[in-house]
Amino acid sequence: MRYLDKSIEEINKLLKDKKIKPIDLVNEAFDSIEKNSDLNAYITLNKEEAIKRAKELEDKEVDNLLFGLPIAVKDNMVTEGLRTTAASAILKDFVPIYDATVVEKIKEANMIIVGKTNMDEFAMGSSSRTSYFGAPKNPWNNEKISGGSSGGSATTVASGDVPFALGSDTGGSIRQPSSYCGLVGMKPTYGTVSRWGLIAFASSLDQIGPMTKNVLNNALLLNVISGHDSKDLTSSKKEKEDYTRLIGKDISGMKVAVPNYFMSDIVSKEVKEKIEETLEILKKNKVQVDYVDMKYLDNAVNLYQIIAMGEASSNLARFDGIRYGSSIEDASSIYEMYTKTRAKYFGEEVKRRIMVGSYLLSGENAKIYYNKALSIRDDIKKEFDRLFSDYDFVIGPTTVTTAYNLDDPMDDPSKSFMDDVLVIPVNMAGLPGLNIPVGLSKEKMPIGMHIIGNRFEEAKMYQLAAFLEKEINFEGGK
Amino acid sequence: MKEKLTREEVLHVADLARIDVTEEEIEKYQVELKQLLNDIEKVNDVEGYDDDMMVAPWDDNTTLREDVPGEMLDPKKVVENAPKHTGNYIAVPVVITENESEGA
Numbered sequence: 293m294r295y296l297d298k299s300i301e302e303i304n305k306l307l308k309d310k311k312i313k314p315i316d317l318v319n320e321a322f323d324s325i326e327k328n329s330d331l332n333a334y335i336t337l338n339k340e341e342a343i344k345r346a347k348e349l350e351d352k353e354v355d356n357l358l359f360g361l362p363i364a365v366k367d368n369m370v371t372e373g374l375r376t377t378a379a380s381a382i383l384k385d386f387v388p389i390y391d392a393t394v395v396e397k398i399k400e401a402n403m404i405i406v407g408k409t410n411m412d413e414f415a416m417g418s419s420s421r422t423s424y425f426g427a428p429k430n431p432w433n434n435e436k437i438s439g440g441s442s443g444g445s446a447t448t449v450a451s452g453d454v455p456f457a458l459g460s461d462t463g464g465s466i467r468q469p470s471s472y473c474g475l476v477g478m479k480p481t482y483g484t485v486s487r488w489g490l491i492a493f494a495s496s497l498d499q500i501g502p503m504t505k506n507v508l509n510n511a512l513l514l515n516v517i518s519g520h521d522s523k524d525l526t527s528s529k530k531e532k533e534d535y536t537r538l539i540g541k542d543i544s545g546m547k548v549a550v551p552n553y554f555m556s557d558i559v560s561k562e563v564k565e566k567i568e569e570t571l572e573i574l575k576k577n578k579v580q581v582d583y584v585d586m587k588y589l590d591n592a593v594n595l596y597q598i599i600a601m602g603e604a605s606s607n608l609a610r611f612d613g614i615r616y617g618s619s620i621e622d623a624s625s626i627y628e629m630y631t632k633t634r635a636k637y638f639g640e641e642v643k644r645r646i647m648v649g650s651y652l653l654s655g656e657n658a659k660i661y662y663n664k665a666l667s668i669r670d671d672i673k674k675e676f677d678r679l680f681s682d683y684d685f686v687i688g689p690t691t692v693t694t695a696y697n698l699d700d701p702m703d704d705p706s707k708s709f710m711d712d713v714l715v716i717p718v719n720m721a722g723l724p725g726l727n728i729p730v731g732l733s734k735e736k737m738p739i740g741m742h743i744i745g746n747r748f749e750e751a752k753m754y755q756l757a758a759f760l761e762k763e764i765n766f767e768g769g770k
Numbered sequence: 771m772k773e774k775l776t777r778e779e780v781l782h783v784a785d786l787a788r789i790d791v792t793e794e795e796i797e798k799y800q801v802e803l804k805q806l807l808n809d810i811e812k813v814n815d816v817e818g819y820d821d822d823m824m825v826a827p828w829d830d831n832t833t834l835r836e837d838v839p840g841e842m843l844d845p846k847k848v849v850e851n852a853p854k855h856t857g858n859y860i861a862v863p864v865v866i867t868e869n870e871s872e873g874a
Binding site: 386387389390482483495496522525526528587588591593594595597598601605609612613614615616617618619623624625626627628629630631632634635638643644646647648649650651652654660661663664665666667668669670671673704705706709720721722723 | 784786787788789790791802803807809813818819820821822824825828834844847848851852853862
């Protein structure tokens, strides 16, 4: 048995007792990454630096549970001296000159970064197939997508390369690939994790979060990356808390709302049945489960299209071929430099979204579409507030089907949005959402349950997720 | 609902987005962009919501930090990240052409 397959407490004890060294863990991680290289989980590996760091840690005291453990970072978080591409040709040679706050934090916890993971270009997509570097594959079935946009992070954790990865979630990009790959994936409350150094897609929706094989590891990583950051205006000033504190506590008496829309015909029969089975487990353990009506859920995708594309068109204006990134040669004017650089180096999905976003924010359209979307967005939040005044959680499936085939057509511009229909409302309201694997389909592909909590109630979500993890005993990734 | 944008509409949004488009792409975007805009049109069918707007999901922490000098990035490193630079300056193509300067 590899050391990396042991529990976090066991690994920690071995390190403390000097029976193993961080380099043993790093070597195991790279052996696995190299063996799985056809899964295309990484854009850039950090092997030399990781080995160097592991050696440096040999002289340090083992000061926390995550000490010396390898972690993968999604390639839209900047890493000083380590290429960061956001899976785009426009950043294919970009080497940042500073670290994102989350990267600083994992380094301070003495975790070891093994590489930068594959993703949809600028996190725009739901299958990681818009990556300039080709799509990652699902370790459960290599013909299938691992989801997106944090597909590479999901692939590398599910295949057992590393126990931890960071993802980012603008409209489901942590939870959906976690569901497709059988992982625990948390999108924390907006403001919990600093966005400083996260290459912005839609600033009012983006949030970084942990992806792991189990609930405890997930909560431990959130402990490390959360906390106020004065460099991010939207970072919450709430005091730091221990997200593991409720794990193992009794869940009886909790109340769960299941919106009828989440269990409607948009969800496949197989996924629905698995979620129903899981709800039965909760009921048997004295959790009240009520099916409820909730307004505006069916509008969330359209609101997301307006808000996310609008914000993206503004955020991606910075890629102009001047200050950093790729640039065309021999432009005769500044206008030509902008338009030709962006035409050459942005991918199709990104161009479409920037164009639609620019249109939506231009002139009178801002009032017709954008302001209207913000009004309905506020009502979605009020609907969640209404449910949370009576219930502890809102629950449903994370995805409408299990992972689909890598070679399924990509010619429908609406498809990547509809894949995230069940997870987008959470970003709209800034709430925390978590995927917990609850079983396998007939094809042996993972099915995930989506637990939505009230703002800053991640600890309680981990409590419920840990209970289900124990009851269901989901077999880990391949 | 019409199924295609006009050529001029595509050229207009491409200009707003500062993205050069080829003839072939114009035809493709006439259909693809229209499909997305048709999706978006559906918000106009939504009823019953109030006028309050949610610009972003934070409400308790929008304070600016103290205006004190902090650590700066090294200007040398910053310009080295630019595709073209001269000394501590980033080099760019001509911004104002002769015609424009005469016109102004």
